[in-house]
Amino acid sequence: MYLKQLSVFVDNKPGALYAPCSTLADAGVNLSTIFLADTKDFGIMRIITKDAEKALAALRENNFAVKTTNVLAIEIEDVPGALSKVLKAMESKGLNVLYMYAAMGTSGKPVMIFRFDDADQALEKLSETDCKIISSEQFFAR
Amino acid sequence: MAKPYNPVSAADYLPRHLLQEIQLKRLQNIVKHEYDNVPFYRQRMDEKGVKPEDIKTLKDIQLLPFTMKKDLRDTYPFGLFAVPMSQIVRLHASSGTTGKPIVVGYTKEDVESWSNCMARALAAGGVTSTDIIQNSYGYGLFTGGLGAHYGIETLGATVVPTSGGNTERQIMLMRDFGVNGICCTPSYFIHLCEKAQEMGVNMKDLPVRVGFFGAEPWTQEMRERIEALSGIETFDIYGLSEMSGPGVGIECECHCGLHIFEETFYPEIIDPDTGEALPDGERGELVFTTINKFGMPMIRYRTRDLTRIIPEPCACGRTLRRIDRISARSDDMFIIRGVNVFPSQIESALLSVDSAALPHYRITLTRRPDGLDDMTIEIEVKEEQFSDDMQKMAALQKKFSHEIERILGIRAMVKMVQPGALPRSEGKAKRVFDLRNAK
Numbered sequence: 356m357y358l359k360q361l362s363v364f365v366d367n368k369p370g371a372l373y374a375p376c377s378t379l380a381d382a383g384v385n386l387s388t389i390f391l392a393d394t395k396d397f398g399i400m401r402i403i404t405k406d407a408e409k410a411l412a413a414l415r416e417n418n419f420a421v422k423t424t425n426v427l428a429i430e431i432e433d434v435p436g437a438l439s440k441v442l443k444a445m446e447s448k449g450l451n452v453l454y455m456y457a458a459m460g461t462s463g464k465p466v467m468i469f470r471f472d473d474a475d476q477a478l479e480k481l482s483e484t485d486c487k488i489i490s491s492e493q494f495f496a497r
Numbered sequence: 498m499a500k501p502y503n504p505v506s507a508a509d510y511l512p513r514h515l516l517q518e519i520q521l522k523r524l525q526n527i528v529k530h531e532y533d534n535v536p537f538y539r540q541r542m543d544e545k546g547v548k549p550e551d552i553k554t555l556k557d558i559q560l561l562p563f564t565m566k567k568d569l570r571d572t573y574p575f576g577l578f579a580v581p582m583s584q585i586v587r588l589h590a591s592s593g594t595t596g597k598p599i600v601v602g603y604t605k606e607d608v609e610s611w612s613n614c615m616a617r618a619l620a621a622g623g624v625t626s627t628d629i630i631q632n633s634y635g636y637g638l639f640t641g642g643l644g645a646h647y648g649i650e651t652l653g654a655t656v657v658p659t660s661g662g663n664t665e666r667q668i669m670l671m672r673d674f675g676v677n678g679i680c681c682t683p684s685y686f687i688h689l690c691e692k693a694q695e696m697g698v699n700m701k702d703l704p705v706r707v708g709f710f711g712a713e714p715w716t717q718e719m720r721e722r723i724e725a726l727s728g729i730e731t732f733d734i735y736g737l738s739e740m741s742g743p744g745v746g747i748e749c750e751c752h753c754g755l756h757i758f759e760e761t762f763y764p765e766i767i768d769p770d771t772g773e774a775l776p777d778g779e780r781g782e783l784v785f786t787t788i789n790k791f792g793m794p795m796i797r798y799r800t801r802d803l804t805r806i807i808p809e810p811c812a813c814g815r816t817l818r819r820i821d822r823i824s825a826r827s828d829d830m831f832i833i834r835g836v837n838v839f840p841s842q843i844e845s846a847l848l849s850v851d852s853a854a855l856p857h858y859r860i861t862l863t864r865r866p867d868g869l870d871d872m873t874i875e876i877e878v879k880e881e882q883f884s885d886d887m888q889k890m891a892a893l894q895k896k897f898s899h900e901i902e903r904i905l906g907i908r909a910m911v912k913m914v915q916p917g918a919l920p921r922s923e924g925k926a927k928r929v930f931d932l933r934n935a936k
């Protein structure tokens with residue numbers, strides 16, 4: 356049920372995103388989602404792609420520091436208050452969200468990507484709620 | 498472990514009185530040669546009112562003026578050459594940190610003498626003619642590559658002249674050729690070990706047993722790390738291009754200081770502030786006179802390296818005096834907010850956060866308009882340290898800052914940068930960029 360996310364360490368300076376992106380383009384990797392988190396000194400570029408293995412190999416070959424993480428994709432109803440309902444459910448299950456960002460889902464509905472400090476526990480707890488977890492197959496079936 | 502005696506090392510064991518006789522004769526000879534052939538130097542001696550005939554004992558060397566790095570720059574390129582160009586067979590040049598590089602010229606005999614010292618250095622580490630030695634010092638204007646190369650050949654061992662770079666191929670050759678020893682900078686060897694690990698090659702399974710590391714000061718932590726990663730015996734080799742190149746001094750199997758090839762490079766220790774000669778055992782600036790080099794001799798050249806001459810004889814039986822390992826070059830030392838800082842201290846701090854290997858780093862010094870100085874340390878993040886969790890990355894950065902402050906007593910701005918973001922050099926790594934007086 357997890358999505359495999361790649362995180363790449365990048366400098367926080369103009370043009371720093373160009374190098375990893377062109378590496379991925381040269382390797383023929385098709386990106387679904389890119390999300391950049393940054394501090395004043397450095398950034399972490401988070402990538403979701405169905406070519407994760409290919410992307411990982413290409414980035415490593417080009418000397419980038421890369422980590423893979425399991426994240427969960429959750430479909431959010433396109434109505435006011437839907438996201439806070441999901442967050443509320445997570446809170447009630449005692450889950451700690453490290454970060455989240457938006458991606459586009461299959462049905463045109465928004466999908467949020469969540470990273471928890473413990474992905475297994477999150478998956479187990481969330482299946483007890485009515486949060487709609489999108490599988491990797493569903494996510495990439497576009 | 499005691500090394501087998503190699504005839505090339507005969508000069509390492511001369512009785513002291515004989516050695517001193519040779520030194521005096523050579524010193525008198527070289528001073529006369531300089532006085533007669535280098536106008537710059539004759540003028541310096543005349544200013545001090547000293548003539549070549551005044552050198553009657555070794556102690557009289559103290560009458561002679563010093564030569565500074567600046568003198569080499571001021572006379573660029575050939576102003577200190579003491580023979581006509583027809584007798585010069587080789588030129589080397591150092592990467593000048595600012596402005597003009599430093600140029601050195603060698604006669605055929607100078608190259609032979611240098612090669613001989615380098616061969617003795619390798620022999621002190623137990624290398625024999627049956628060994629295969631990979632030479633990963635950069636070949637070219639930098640003296641490391643060709644210096645080690647000629648030494649390996651002079652000893653009769655087999656040289657694999659890989660030069661620096663193309664690390665994967667270096668590891669493949671080490672394995673396929675059954676390389677027994679390696680010459681390179683210590684930081685490059687750590688890089689080799691890490692790369693080998695990535696390739697699934699365990700250095701400990703390879704026949705390589707010995708490494709000669711120099712061209713940059715390295716710490717005890719780095720030595721322990723290299724030994725743990727590779728299982729090889731490490732020898733600190735000292736040299737500088739102004740003298741000839743690598744092979745001015747070498748550790749023996751006792752690993753307690755570096756023997757100086759004194760019959761070729763006459764060492765003194767002076768007080769760096771007053772220029773007064775200091776007795777053996779006292780710490781100060783290392784000064785060398787090349788007493789067996791004719792193309793471009795150096796009289797009392799101030800190395801800016803801080804060390805002491807070890808007065809006691811060495812257990813290995815060599816009569817050559819030793820110096821303490823140089824863990825810091827005073828050239829690299831800088832003063833910030835009134836504190837003396839050596840890059841080796843910063844290396845210790847970085848290693849105490851992650852002992853796995855010294856990361857690539859760069860120190861930049863800048864001055865604010867109000868006159869306050871800042872030190873920024875850029876550290877290349879390693880994949881093992883990298884985490885997708887921003888808080889963990891912030892914590893790592895903080896840990897580096899904290900260790901640096903603990904060791905130096907002053908604060909630095911620590912900045913994590915991408916792997917490969919900092920420039921590499923095949924010779925001595927340039928770590929410190931002082932932009933405080935840059936316009």
Ligand SMILES: [Zn+2]
Nearest residue numbers: 749751811813
């Ligand atoms: Zn010894």
